[in-house]
Amino acid sequence: MSDNAAELSAPTRDALAQLLLGIADDEFVIGFWDSEWTGIAPMLEEDVATSSISQDEIGHARALYEMLSELTGQEADEIAFGRAPDAYRHAALMNHARTDWAFTIARRYLYETADAVRLEALARSSYEPLAQLTTKMRREERYHLMHLDAWLRRLAADADASSRLASALRTLWSDALAIFSPVPGEEVLVRGGELPEPMDSLRARWLDQVSPVLADLGLPGPTPDDLAASAEDGRTRRTDDFRWLHGEFTMVAAAERGATW
């Protein structure tokens, strides 16, 4: 059990920083993508709900960047807004543009269910600050999952929406699997219990949970090709869509470096 960053060995600290950066960037980038629905969601109420959930995700990212800051000494804002696009470590799932509502729901569903498995494991982390933070995050993510589940079932029940969902899922599956790409230095974290289980076993648990739900709704699971695809660059490959989003979300910070308000 470690209570603070100073007690960690250098290899553990570096690997933990990689793990936190990936999760923080996942939350940060999906929060920004989905905040793009503000003003144009299917109905006013959904507009508010989606925007609020997106804010929650950015809030989670902020807490994670601050924890990361304890490990690296770098300012949280600088980590969030000060990197070039290629230095972000979100899963490839978050490389895609917002696209249509069914695509957004498909992506969020894959993300939220995977995130739930990951958070459940991290709530048992031997790094006490991380265990505490993820326990708090899980309480908010519970509502996100309920909201997503409600939308997934509704869209799946409609012929046109269901075919859009299916096509989005086929596009996204291989990139969603990248959420569980191995973290550099993962074996150190598993040994120390900072990451209580290897990513591979989290990935298997996630697939066991999600595949039957999607199958019941007549929606596609991952193909053998998706499953066999290499996950090595799952958190490093970037796209023009993401580069565009990066330009948007760093615009204000870039206007005057180090400004406070």
Added chain:
Amino acid sequence: MSDGSPPHDRVWEVFRQEAEGDPMIHSGNVRAPDEELAMHYAREFYGRRQESNRLWVVARDAITELDDPDLLKPPFDRSFKRPGGYLIKHKLEAAKARAGTPAASEAHE
């Protein structure tokens, strides 16, 4: 529907309780196709800032409304039905004196 909203959209009235034991107070309403999404939206509109302890979400068309002026505002004088027309204070003091407990006015001195 005549107001141009989608066919399955319904209005749900939301009542909010600020702290345990407080009354449920009508806060406003949300539009949603069904109870489940109505609950989600009520949570976003009236609970996302941690300002609520409990919400009631009620379909507007499940509410029985009474607004008939003949029933609620009948034309004859009703002042004798208001409790204010009947002063109990002196009777209460007399009763307390008989029972040997100090009257309210003394107890406050």
